[in-house]
Amino acid sequence: MIDDEQLFDNPDPQFEESIRIDRDLEVEDDAEERELLYQRYLDDYHLTDATVDFLKDLFTHFEEDTPDADERNHWLYGYYGSGKSHLLTALDLLLDTSQVEAHDGQSAWERFDDKHAEPELGEQWRGLHDDTIIVPLSINLLQYQGVREQSFSEIVLQEVYNQRGLGERLDVSFFEEEFKRTGGLFDTREVWEKREQLLNDILAGEGVHNPDYSWTDVRQYQLLSDIVLPDLTKRATGMVDNLADIQNKKIGQELAVRKIESYRQELEEQYDRPVKIALLMDEVTLFIGGNYQRLSELNALAEGIKDVGDGNIISVVTAQSEIEDVQPGLAVKQLNFGILKDRFPQQYELPSRHAGEIVQQRLLAKSDQGTQWIENNALTAKVDPKVMFSYRDVKQNTAPPLNDIDEEQFIQYYPLLPYQPALFMEILSNLRELLPDATKSIFSGTARAVLALVAGLRAEWAKKDGEIPIISLVDFYNLVQYELQDIIQEKTEVIKDIENDPETNAFDLKVAKVVLLLSYVPEMIPQTEPNYSNIATAVMDDLEGEIRSNVQTRVRNSLEGSLEKYIRPDTSTDGADLRLTDREEQRLISDAREYETEPEWDEIIESLDDHLWEDIVADLSLPTGYEWEADDDDTAYPVGYSFHIDGSALETGYSDSESAVFDVDVVIRGLRPDVDNDKIAQDKLYWTLESEGMDELRSQLTEWWALEKATNKTNPPESVVRDRSDAANRVREKLQAALSNGDFTVQADDFTTIDNALSEYVNETYPDYFHPELARISDSHLDELRQLDDEDPLPSWADTIGVPAQSTGDIATFSDIAFEVRKLIGTKIQDSGDGVDVATILNRAIEEEPLFTVEAPTGKDPSPAMLAVLWGLCRAGVFRVTTVDGEPVELDALLTPRRHTTITLSTVPVGPRAKDVFVDHDIIEPTESENQGYINFVEQLESIETRANGLKNDASVKAETTFETAAVNTLVHRIATTARDIEDAAAERQDDATTVGTDELREMVEAMETDREILTMAETHWEERLPFLLQLEALTRPELRGVEWLGEDVHENLQTLSDQVGAATDTDWWTADGWSTFVGELDARTDAIDNLTDAWADQQAKTGIESLQTDLEDHAWLIEPMDLPPTVRDGFRVTYVDPLRTFRKTVERITTTLEGLTDPEPGTRDTSTLTSILGRLDGSLEWDCLTTATVEDRRETLTTLDRVVDGKAPEELTGVGLLHADDDALRAHIKSLDTEGLELIDVDGGVIVR
Structure with missing residues (x-):
């Protein structure tokens, strides 16, 4: 093996793991910090054609005194790894005039363009700083995500105030800005300059004793600023309320742009040439996300930059794509990023393809010796890299491709494979999507991360064993494993579990790592097909090691062996991918495997019933209707099925109707291995499963049941749910096939089709009198019977089920159904005895004949059809309906089940x-x-x-x-x-x-x-x-x-009448004959009435009662005492008024009484008067007041009254009284009068005062 110093052109490359425009360096010396910044962000930058085009335009716009409005906002976009963040960071360094001039400005550009590829661009850059002061405001928007909702305007304002040396919190910044300025309504400078001395006094006054607090702490901690700022405001202005006026500003794009411009103008006063502001904002689209408010704010901010400052403010923002293609990820919001096109007409793309090129040029450039070694050794090794390191069945390719390795590219990229940088970048990009904060990982700048990772892989390769080692996906995992722990901790823990499992080996661990990484590019590389070839390709790391076919075998053995519980097919896809199980899933799978070893068949059948049977039986094409041939039109009636499996009853039946007419009891045989029963019952339809493949079916059923049992009391991971669902599908398909190929038996007769078996079952199970319409009768049909008038014919359905007509008296004319109900009910009445309620009779009847039952929540009830037929039988006189106490009751009571406990039935005698x-x-x-x-x-x-x-x-x-x-x-x-x-x-x-x-x-x-x-x-x-x-x-x-x-004559007549009534008390006087006899025996009544009439007339004439009564009627003074005015004194009223009024009333009552008693033919209109007369005959009538003496006395009283009142009504007199009964009242009254004008007139019985 060649060492890296001989192989590579650059033996020690250094790369930072990621780039962000706001990255801080932990150094204290400014010069050292500047050097580090240049080294990291200028030295390492790779100029591309796209970069040069962008910079030429940007520099031109800065050079122009007043650039066009369309040249003031720039949209720089590129996919992950395009280097846009790196470029923005480099711009921050290149555009900062004060820093460029403070150091060697020429060296800054030379370090950026170290190959002197763009001299004209360098001259343009230098001229830019000669003519203009540029001040960058650099903002990484990703650092503001997830903290709190902040607007673009707030963030820009914070950066402006930070550049001006004010506090980072806006409420403090606004305060500092106001208090540091001179002029204005209040002089705040004095308080501002003493703030450090005052703040501890203020805090101590609030109970905060810490002499070490400074203004920096007030800026940082809101708890302190909430105490200090109001006090300082009151000291400076006299009112705490002024603080609200200072702090409560309308924060928006207008204020933000205005503050940028005012900051620029402040700077311009300090320099000898124009000042321009470069607003650099990184990742605007990620920051906006699905927030429409932020989108509108960016639009308004860009518009403000165009309109304010005469082109002295120029912005550059970075994004993931061009404006037309932005997809914020929150599609429900339907944000229209297109509104930004007019604000950002300048759009520049940075392609990401250069990442692989940079890797090859900066990190993997070969020496001549290295190139020669690769050609002579690596390309001629036992494992041909062009064949055995190409992935198969690639769905989505990379550049260079995954499925084809070019020899020249292999040399350039070795010890990597040509496609690996792109593959690594795709994996990193997909992992980045899982991060809660993309700014805090090496993956937040994917292409840059790939450079750093490849540098690390190159260093690790140098340490590898093997004759001709090569970088594998396993090496990549090992390098990024600590970052992965932060992103996919649960999955890396599974890798750790595999590593610690005594049943696994090092190769198993490699396979697991590869499966994990490939699971993040499922749209590119399938894992399971063909024959795990791709996993083998990813694991292999030595060109002189095992060939791929051998590695494939090892991979299969590993996945089907010790890794079986850790790695399973990803059933969320088409099964071509694998996935790592989590610990919960591993536990559940382990439990399921234990259940499989000892299957509980009762539980298996119960679970099958609960979860699968409904779907299985629904796809069997069971007949859902049966044609009743007795009907002229061969009506098809609904069929319902209930099931048993090898003796176990299932709760799940099957029917396409809520009210089946034919109930078929199906017994399925041959599924359970522990049951062997060939007995045949008369009322069952037997369905024997096909025996071929039964062992496999039982194994699949047991596997599914074990998973179901292991997970039924938990909330299993979605992966286990999918596995369970797949197992269920296999059981459904296999059991449906076994049922479809099965045979049928009905009462020892065998059939090959369910249709023939069903026909035989109905013919043998249902009695001859049965008609399927019996099962279709409902309570609504009974309502029709209730509404029938006596002369109405029965409904057609009633004729169909044999409800007897009312006129039917001959049992021989009854239908078979009516005859069956008559026999059944008659027998139960006879067996039950007298007084047993209908509910009991019917319950006993349906126990004997279940065809007349319907299912109810409380059990089984008599069917509406049976009640209808029984109603007809009672209507025809076969049975009699009464209450249990023997009282007759309407027939409709039979149609109302809730009344059945209160009524009974009896047979009608012949x-x-x-x-x-x-x-x-x-x-x-x-x-x-x-x-x-x-x-x-x-x-x-x-x-x-x-x-x-x-x-x-x-x-x-x-x-x-x-x-x-x-x-x-x-x-x-x-x-x-x-x-x-x-x-x-x-x-x-x-x-x-x-x-x-x-x-x-x-x-x-x-x-x-x-x-x-x-x-x-x-x-x-x-x-x-x-x-x-x-x-x-x-x-x-x-x-x-x-x-x-x-x-005396009247007295004698009345006595005689009384005797005659007493003699007639045994007469039925209310009958016609009795009344004639009764009245005929009362001859004294007529004499008594006539003599009584005469006596009354004589008394009136003799005493002058009638004349006096006439004078008393309607007399003004004879009103009720309460109606008299108070000026009529009591003594006068009692002596003169009351006696006359009482006399008049007594005469009226006696007159009424005698008129009623002398009426020869009293009628019903006189009932009330005669009743009142009887009430007065109890001694309350003063008959003696009608004597001559009494009448004359009352006449004299009336005469005196009229003379005293002198024709005046009671209310017309000032007062009237009687001496000496009313002395006090009269004296007081006279004193109240004007005595000089009094006139006294003597009258008989008194005196009149006028």
Whole structure:
């Protein structure tokens, strides 16, 4: 092997790992720092044609006094590795006039163009500094990502203030700018110059005691500035609020550009020639990302640069691509970077292809001796590099290509392969995408990183063993492994686990490293095909080592052996790639392999049911309908399947309909190795799997189940999920094939197709009376039956399933289904005994015949079809529906399952039908059902019971509260008793209505009609004859016989009438005949009424009552006491007003009473008046007030009243009273009058004061 000093032209290259415009060097001496900067960024720069074109234009724009607006903003773009960041860093050094002049300016350019390739450009650069002072403002935007949301304007302002020597935080910078300037409303200079002395006093006043704090700390720590700045502001301006005015500036592009220009003008005052600002911003597109606000800010900032400063501000920004092609990565935002085209018309591309060229020229340039050695040894070695180091089936190539090695290029790149720099750069670029902060890795400048890495690889190659060693992908991994730990830590930990695994060897470790790196270029190099050739190519590192075919074998053995749990196919792609498993995945795979060794077949079948069976059976093309040949149109009815596998019932069935008509119970045999059963049941369809390939199927099923079991209680990695999914797909395909090629058996008959087996199954399993429409009847069909009128025909579906018509009385005419339901229900009624509810009867029936069941959340329920047929049977008179207490109930109760526990069924005896009784007595129409007859009959009885109860209560209350004489009370009680008897009879008939025979039922109906007729008569006559009874009650009471002025004749008539009523109390007075008899026996009533009328007329004439009553009516003073004004004194009112008002009211009541008692034919309109009269006959009427003496006394009182008030109404008098009862009140009243104008008038009984 040749050593590197003999092989290479440059034995000791030095390269920095990456370049950023803001990279700091940790040196204290300015000259030393400048030298290091030149050495790193100028010495190492490789000038390209694209670079030269860009610099010529840029320098020209700086040279012009006033460049065009379109020449003030420059867009420099290139892919990772193009060197744009390096160029921007070099520009920062080349454009800084003050630094160029402070050192040897000529040497700066010579170090940049060390080959003197562009002398004219150098002269242009030197002339630029002779005529102009250029000050660069350099910003690496990537350092502002992920810290906090900052705008372009904020960042530019911070850089401007930093260049001016102000604080980095803008709130402090604004303060410093304001306090350092002279002039203005307040003199702040004095406070500013004393800030160092004042700040510790201020902090101490706030309890912060640290004499070491300086203004630098205030700039850095917001906690300190929040204390110090307000105090300094108050000292300088007198108000703390002025600080807000200083700090709260509207930060935007206008302020940013204005501050750049003001900074430029400050500098121009210090120099003897014009000053221009170079604003250099690195990675603008990465900084913008998907933020529309930042895009708008850059657009506005560029516009401000065009418009402000007359071309004295020129910007250069770097980006990943030209403006039209920018893809921010947040596509949902749909950012339109095209708006920047007008702001950045100057766009320059830096191609990235030069990275490989630089590697070859700077790091791998060969000496003559080295070239000769390669030709004589490397190209003639056992392992032909042109053949065995070319990758196969390359999808996306590089330059130089991955699949073809040129001999001349091999010489130039050795000990690397020609394609390796490009391949390394692609891997680094893809890894960079995973970084949270692209500024903090060697990968943040990919091409530069490749240079540094190749330098490192070259150094490592020199240390390698082997006769003719060559750089491999493993060497590349070893060099960058520590960087990889920061990016893909979990995967590098897997590599470490493989290294520490006692079951793996060094070759296994190499394979793992290669697989890891190639997994980041899957679109370029497939790993698994052909025959792991590409992995072998990447592992090989010695031209005198093993040939590729041998290495391929070792790779396969490694992947299928000790690396099996660490490296698995990447099933997220087409399987041509491999991937590293993580530790969790390794644990899960290990658990799964352990489960595979001891399969639990009950669990396997259960998992198959839970996860795969639905998809498997869906693709078997099972018949989903069966044509019922009994129908004229051969209707296809839905089929549903339930499954067992070798004795284990599956929960997952199959049907394309939610309501299958035919339920097929399928038993699958031959899958489990631990079950061997050949028994045949009558109600099963047996499906025997094809035996060929069964061992492989069981192995695949066990493998899938093991993975499923290992992961079912975890949230497995996506990779394991994919593996599990692939295993499931293999099981699905294999089991579907075994089922498709299987055989069928129904009741010992064998079939080769599922269609024939299904036909045989239906014919043998379902009874002759069955019709598939039974399974299609639903609750909505029952609603149709509820809405039928008695004369309506049955729906067609009801005819199809054999619901009996109402007119059907002959069992022989019933359908097979109706006959089956009749037999089934009749047997259960007979077995159950009396009073058992319908729910129990039906449950017992469906236990015997499951065809009449439907599935329900709580189990199995009677089917709607069965309820419909049973409803028809009851409607046709086969069964009778009642409540469990024997009360009739409407037939629709059968159609409502929630009512089944409250009703029962009984068979109807053979013989005369109850329906005929109901029709004969107009209880139902001939078209209505017998059951409706019972309902109507009971309802009529209930009505009679209710009416009789009402009459009984009404009469009883009247007897107890209104009728006091024994005779009339007895008469009223008699009708109440009759109503009670009718009520009791109606209630008793209700209890017996549904239990008696037809003959007894007829007697019961006739008796009800008789009672109803009597009740109707009693109700009518009770209302009509109640006034007569009330008047009779009043006439027979003893009060009237005690009124002296009525005379003896009246008294005798009333007594005789009372005796006659007492003798007639056993009369049914509410009937027509009874009433005639009753009234005929009361001849004293007429005499009593006539004599009472005469006595009243005589008394009126004798006493002058009528005349006095006429005078009292509507008298102004005879109003209610509360309506009299307070000037009417109490003594006067009690003596004159109250007696007259009371007399008038008494006469009115007696007149009303006598008018009611003397009415020969009182009617219902008089009921209320007569009731009131009875209330007055309890002694409250003053009959004696109608004597002559009383009438004359009241006449005299009225005369006195009229004379005293002198025709005045109560409210017209100032006051009126009675001596001496009202003395005090009258005296006080008179004193209040004007006594000089009083006139006293004597009147009989008093005096009038005017």
